[in-house]
Amino acid sequence: MAKDYYKILGIENSASKDDIKKAFRKLAHEHHPDKKSGNEDKFKEANEAYSVLSDDEKRKQYDTYGSAFSGGGGAGAQGFNQNGFGGFDFSGFAQGAQNGGVEFDLGDIFGDFFGGGRAQKENRGRDISTDIEFNFEDAIFGIERVITLNKISECDTCKGSGGKPGTTLDTCSTCNGKGSVREVRQSIIGSFSSVRTCETCHGKGKIPKEKCDTCKGRGTFKKEQQIKVHIPAGIEDGEVLRLVGQGEATSGGVSGDLYIKVHVRPHKIFQREGVNLVMDLKIKLTDALLGAEYGIETLDGAITMKIPEGISFGEILRIKGRGVPYTKGKRGDILVRIIIDIPRKLSKDAKKIVDDLRQKGV
Numbered sequence: 001m002a003k004d005y006y007k008i009l010g011i012e013n014s015a016s017k018d019d020i021k022k023a024f025r026k027l028a029h030e031h032h033p034d035k036k037s038g039n040e041d042k043f044k045e046a047n048e049a050y051s052v053l054s055d056d057e058k059r060k061q062y063d064t065y066g067s068a069f070s071g072g073g074g075a076g077a078q079g080f081n082q083n084g085f086g087g088f089d090f091s092g093f094a095q096g097a098q099n100g101g102v103e104f105d106l107g108d109i110f111g112d113f114f115g116g117g118r119a120q121k122e123n124r125g126r127d128i129s130t131d132i133e134f135n136f137e138d139a140i141f142g143i144e145r146v147i148t149l150n151k152i153s154e155c156d157t158c159k160g161s162g163g164k165p166g167t168t169l170d171t172c173s174t175c176n177g178k179g180s181v182r183e184v185r186q187s188i189i190g191s192f193s194s195v196r197t198c199e200t201c202h203g204k205g206k207i208p209k210e211k212c213d214t215c216k217g218r219g220t221f222k223k224e225q226q227i228k229v230h231i232p233a234g235i236e237d238g239e240v241l242r243l244v245g246q247g248e249a250t251s252g253g254v255s256g257d258l259y260i261k262v263h264v265r266p267h268k269i270f271q272r273e274g275v276n277l278v279m280d281l282k283i284k285l286t287d288a289l290l291g292a293e294y295g296i297e298t299l300d301g302a303i304t305m306k307i308p309e310g311i312s313f314g315e316i317l318r319i320k321g322r323g324v325p326y327t328k329g330k331r332g333d334i335l336v337r338i339i340i341d342i343p344r345k346l347s348k349d350a351k352k353i354v355d356d357l358r359q360k361g362v
């Protein structure tokens with residue numbers, strides 16, 4: 001049975017791009033293989049669903065043909081259902097050449113089957129992932145970080161052409177300058193043709209007369225590369241950022257994406273609850289009874305907070321606008337939970353005062 005990408009991400013067919021992104025980030029965080037409770041198969045499945053539904057063209061193709069392969073058996077010739085195709089799982093074709101081993105997708109099959117045809121699938125580099133850790137304050141206010149990755153990148157010398165600078169380009173003899181080759185295949189549903197990127201010229205249609213000395217004609221090579229990462233304000237521990245085009249490069253195609261998992265170090269005072277910051281403040285018994293002023297060290301600096309007289313244990317005081325930024329110009333609050341420090345021992349004089357208060361019914 002074909003995979004239901006909407007069901008995998010837990011969203012409706014009418015979901016917006018933002019809904020798709022949020023659903024994927026949630027599942028990626030939940031099933032990331034680096035976590036003890038992670039599930040690599042579900043992580044890959046979610047990534048596969050996201051790669052299709054986040055792409056307008058792929059999503060349109062999936063919405064058009066995806067459900068046609070969910071049936072098994074039925075009217076008509078043996079092995080085929082009423083739609084003309086049996087219980088075969090065509091969902092893997094949606095990944096095309098990205099995962100290797102499958103050189104055509106649904107468009108290749110049905111384009112020629114119904115007389116349309118389509119161009120070869122885009123050559124794309126490998127997606128990669130890494131982790132980044134930073135302070136609690138940086139997660140609240142956002143920060144820019146530069147990370148260094150050792151990855152396959154475009155050759156700086158030839159700019160990905162694979163040729164020595166200034167060399168002439170010859171027409172590729174494999175594809176005759178088209179950049180793609182067409183193959184005719186036989187299958188259980190008959191003959192069909194597919195188009196794939198030419199492996200000789202990597203889809204360019206031209207090959208350099210002299211190869212680049214740096215990359216030996218590949219157009220790419222592995223090297224250390226520094227990447228500037230913008231961490232948005234209010235990001236949470238465990239979230240995954242996607243940097244489009246910052247993955248590994250491939251000759252004659254587009255680079256893959258870089259996925260960055262965020263790790264936020266705990267704060268010694270604050271804990272986060274949504275857009276609010278929560279802290280405990282221990283005060284003396286006398287200050288709880290009579291009121292007082294206490295200095296509070298917020299993420300924006302020190303302030304003085306007034307403790308009203310007669311405050312109860314566990315009561316919450318609110319400091320407005322000093323919490324987590326959540327929209328332009330707006331922030332959550334700091335919630336201060338009062339902890340009254342009850343003395344374990346009292347002096348004779350203190351006991352007498354408390355006893356007098358008790359006698360008076362206080």
